[in-house]
Amino acid sequence: MEQFARWFAEAAGEHGAAGLPEANAAVFATASAAGQPSARTVLLKGFDHRGLVIYTNYTSRKGRESAENPFGSLVFPWYALQRQVVVIGAVERVSRAETERYFTSRPRGSQLGAWASHQSEIIESRESLDARAARLAERWPPGTPVPTPPFWGGLRLVPRTVEFWQGRTDRLHDRLRYRRAAEGTDLWVVERLSP
Ligand SMILES: Cc1cc2nc3c(=O)[nH]c(=O)nc-3n(C[C@H](O)[C@H](O)[C@H](O)COP(=O)(O)O)c2cc1C
Numbered sequence: 001m002e003q004f005a006r007w008f009a010e011a012a013g014e015h016g017a018a019g020l021p022e023a024n025a026a027v028f029a030t031a032s033a034a035g036q037p038s039a040r041t042v043l044l045k046g047f048d049h050r051g052l053v054i055y056t057n058y059t060s061r062k063g064r065e066s067a068e069n070p071f072g073s074l075v076f077p078w079y080a081l082q083r084q085v086v087v088i089g090a091v092e093r094v095s096r097a098e099t100e101r102y103f104t105s106r107p108r109g110s111q112l113g114a115w116a117s118h119q120s121e122i123i124e125s126r127e128s129l130d131a132r133a134a135r136l137a138e139r140w141p142p143g144t145p146v147p148t149p150p151f152w153g154g155l156r157l158v159p160r161t162v163e164f165w166q167g168r169t170d171r172l173h174d175r176l177r178y179r180r181a182a183e184g185t186d187l188w189v190v191e192r193l194s195p
């Protein structure tokens with residue numbers, strides 16, 4: 001994760017350089033128990049030695065798939081830097097305390113939005129969504145804290161491999177894959193892959 005932190009800081013412009021817009025946007029892939037894949041963009045909200053954390057609705061497709069088949073992948077497409085990071089690993093839920101800390105930090109509108117959205121379900125119309133949001137805004141008027149929905153929270157991708165791709169001339173790119181030496185350890189084997 002130290003190497004990830006270096007590249008993430010460069011992408012986000014934490015060294016005074018101009019950062020990429022939405023450097024924390026990544027494509028998150030999951031698969032059903034039957035092995036059917038699905039992918040969507042999410043925002044990375046934190047990372048440390050334990051893994052990478054995103055927040056979502058647990059009843060969404062990604063939430064359901066990562067519960068029935070607890071593996072996933074995150075791809076960071078930092079095109080302007082000719083870089084890509086691909087993380088593959090196990091997916092677990094973050095603790096309730098960690099989710100609540102994050103949910104409380106979100107703008108009130110987003111908090112109400114999380115309650116209003118039965119994410120990934122078919123809805124009748126935009127109006128029905130707006131009407132539900134309006135009812136919820138009355139339930140928790142300004143000044144009242146919005147509780148964390150029980151169906152909403154963090155997912156942590158615990159990396160097994162992290163591949164750092166750096167574009168180079170003639171399609172002879174650098175690809176360095178960090179592979180965990182053994183599950184549960186923080187020892188990594190670095191292997192160079194053919195571009
Ligand atoms: C830039 C961007 C960032 C997004 N970030 C998130 C996110 O952090 N969490 C989330 O649940 N959905 C996020 N979305 C919406 C998802 O891409 C997706 O539409 C939604 O989560 C439903 O996915 P699912 O039905 O595959 O579970 C984001 C979309 C975009 C375009």
Ligand SMILES: Cc1ncc(COP(=O)(O)O)c(CN)c1O
Nearest residue numbers: 042043045055056057106110119
């Ligand atoms: C539905 C949804 N949930 C969660 C997020 C994560 O970002 P935030 O917590 O900053 O809203 C996003 C970001 N686009 C989103 O669209």
